[in-house]
Amino acid sequence: RWQKIFSFNIWGKIATFWNKAFLTIIVLLIVLFLDAVREVRKYSSVTTVERSLPGRPGAHEHTQMKLFRSQRNLYISGFSLLFWLVLRRLVTLITQLAKELSNKGVLKTQAEDTNEAAKKFMKENEKLRQLLKGYNEEEEHLLQAQNEKLVEDQEKLKTELKKTSDALSKAQNDLMTVKIQSENLSKEYDRLLKEHSELQGRLGKGNKKGQ
Template identity: 60%
Template sequence: MTFQWTAVAAFLYGEIGVILVLCLPFISPLRWQKIFMFPLWSKMAVLWNKMFLTIIVLLIVLFLDAVREVRKYSSVHVNEKAANVNSSAFDHIQMKLFRSQRNLYLSGFSLFLWLVLRRTVTLLTQLAKEMASHAALETQVNDATEAAKKYMAENERLQEALSGKGDSKKKESTDATEEKLKEEVERLKAELQKTSNAFHKAKTEGAAVKKQSESLRREYDHLMKEFEQLQQRLNKAEDKKDL
């Protein structure tokens, strides 16, 4: 195996190991974020995108070269098999084909796992940020809940205090209403007494007027009788004169 493919194989094994470590369940994303925040990683983060693109380009070039080698030795393998050449040459071609296929798998899986590794690190970072924000939101919610409970308790105490004051005010207003009603009753009694006195006075005056009218009627009857008597006397006197 040449140096370049040895490096690709080592890179592939390293990718597999790193991905397995990143997938360990007992290491939380928050801990990975703390690890990624080390000064060493902070310095490497500046060159991370450039290094990622460079490795992508190298792996793509190696993958295309491996594809070319596989196609070349596959066609040669078919031709040599058809020509029935000696076994040593045929074995050599098979060895070349095997190595080219191995290199194809190494470069292909290295390229694929490199993309998976980049995506895994990105998702772990995002998940750690979401977990941190979720923890902060939970803390805020708990604080808000405690504050709301405290305000509700204070509100209940204020309502109880206001209800006590309201009862005393209601009692005072009831007493004032009773006093007003008593005053109104007294005033109505006084007016009723005045009306009763006026009625009795009017009744007395009516009785006096009735008595006066009776006396006037009797006086009128008496005068009428006297007038009739005088009229009769006058008529008799005139009759005597005529005779």
């Protein structure tokens, strides 16, 4: 309830004009207090002089009455001056208290907003973690499937490479065999050609002798 009272805008308006009003009133009270002090000192000295002059009996009572009024004004102005100083301090404390309560309310609101934002952030973070976890699991399964497919393709490539290598080796062996056979046939052809030439030569010589 006090927080609501101190949160009124009237305290800000009072604080705006309070300093000027206080200074004006305090100067007036100081002037009245000094005037009362002067009057008390004046009539105190006059009373002392009149006591030494017994020829004027009514003047002493008149001076005592003025002295009483001066003392009364002194007490009133002094009390008023003290009251205004205390009131000044009280208003200052109330203003500071209102500011502190207002700042406390603002800080409390900010703390609540920060707490709500932190809770919201934590919830969103948890959602992101769950989503990332599910995505990681899905990605892990996908990567595992791709890895298995790559391993399978690698095995197929190894098999095809082995078949190709075996076929190439076989082809090289066949080529070497054909080459050797070709060389042997070439040598055999040369030998037969040589024998054929020799036989033709012998036949030619035989025909010449028969003639």
